[in-house]
Amino acid sequence: MSGRQEFWRRQFALPATSWQRYFDIVFGIGAPIVCVFADPCIFRADGTMFRRPWIPYATGAYIFIGLEILTLAAWLALPKKSPLLNLALAGPLFIGGLASIGLGIRMLPLTLLGLIAIIGVLGLTPFLTGFVFLRNGLRAWRSLQGAEGPSHRREIALLFAFLTMSMAAGGEWAGQRSMDQLIADPDSSHARRVGRWLGGIRADEIFRAWRNETDPARKDRLGRLYREVTGTTPAEIVD
Numbered sequence: 001m002s003g004r005q006e007f008w009r010r011q012f013a014l015p016a017t018s019w020q021r022y023f024d025i026v027f028g029i030g031a032p033i034v035c036v037f038a039d040p041c042i043f044r045a046d047g048t049m050f051r052r053p054w055i056p057y058a059t060g061a062y063i064f065i066g067l068e069i070l071t072l073a074a075w076l077a078l079p080k081k082s083p084l085l086n087l088a089l090a091g092p093l094f095i096g097g098l099a100s101i102g103l104g105i106r107m108l109p110l111t112l113l114g115l116i117a118i119i120g121v122l123g124l125t126p127f128l129t130g131f132v133f134l135r136n137g138l139r140a141w142r143s144l145q146g147a148e149g150p151s152h153r154r155e156i157a158l159l160f161a162f163l164t165m166s167m168a169a170g171g172e173w174a175g176q177r178s179m180d181q182l183i184a185d186p187d188s189s190h191a192r193r194v195g196r197w198l199g200g201i202r203a204d205e206i207f208r209a210w211r212n213e214t215d216p217a218r219k220d221r222l223g224r225l226y227r228e229v230t231g232t233t234p235a236e237i238v239d
Contacts, residue, residue, distance in 0.1 A: 012138055020135075021076065028072045028132035031125045032065055038122065042107060044202065052204055054110060055103075059202070060172025067164050068096035068133065075136055086140045087153055091161035093137030100130035175202070183209040186218075186225040203230050210234045 011020070036043075043058040055061065071092045075081075081089070104111075104126030111123025144153065179202055181188075206229065210222040227233045 012135055014139055014142060016139065024072070024076060024132045024136060027125070027128040028136070029069050032069060032129055035122055035125055036062065036065060041110070044204070052208075055106065056204075057172050059175030060168040063171040064096075064099065064164065064168035067167060068092060068099075071096065071164070072133065072136060075140055081143075083144055084156070086143050087156045088160045090137050090140035090144075091157035091159065092164040093133050093140055094157070095161040095164060097130045097132070097134030097137055100126045100133060104130065179205050182206075182225070183222070186221045207234055 010017075016024070042054045043056075043061050044053050071089055075089045075093065078085075104124070107123045107126065141157070183206065203226065206222060206226045210219060210226055211234065213219040213222055223234050
C-alpha cells in the first residue's frame, strides 16, 4: 500500500521528471491534436458514415482545445513564471482536465463499441489528457506555496478559467450565427467565407438543411455548397 501511495505522490510532486514531461507532451499536446484530425463523429460529421456529430459544438470545442493546448505548452515551456502567470495557467489547466475527463465519460458508449475495431482505444485518450491537465494544474497551484503574490488566488484562477470557457462559448455562438446566415443565403459572399472556415467541421448542418429544404432552387444551392465543402454531393450520400 505504501508503495502505491509513493507512486501517486510522485505523479503530482514538484519538480516533474523527464519521463513525466514526455508523457505530458504526448498525451496533453500531441494526442489531442491527433484526435481532432482523426475525429470521425465526435465533434463533426460529413454525413457519410455519421449523419450527426456526437457532441454538436465543434467550433467552441476546437477553440477550447486549442486554448488548453497553448496553456499547457506555456506551463511546460516557460522555466520561470511569476505568481500571477502561475494563477493564469492553473485555472485553465484545472478546467481543461475536468472537461477532458467529462468528454471521455460522454464518449464511453462509442469507445466501448469502437474497441471492437481497435480504433476505439482513441476514445480513452481524453482520460489520459485529463490526468495530464489536472496534474499540471495542481503543480501550477502548488508552485505558489511560500511565494509572495496576489491575494484572492482562488478567485484569480477561477477568473482565468472562466475567460477560457467564455472565449470557447463566444466562438461557438459566433460559429452558429454564421452557419445560420450561410444556410439562409448560401450564395452570398459572406456564406462562401463562412463555408471555407467552418464548413468542413459543420458540414452536417448543411446536409440537414439540404435534406429538409422543399424549395428546389434553394435545395440545389445548398447541395452545391455542400459539394464545395466536402467534395461529395448530398444526393450521393442519400443514394
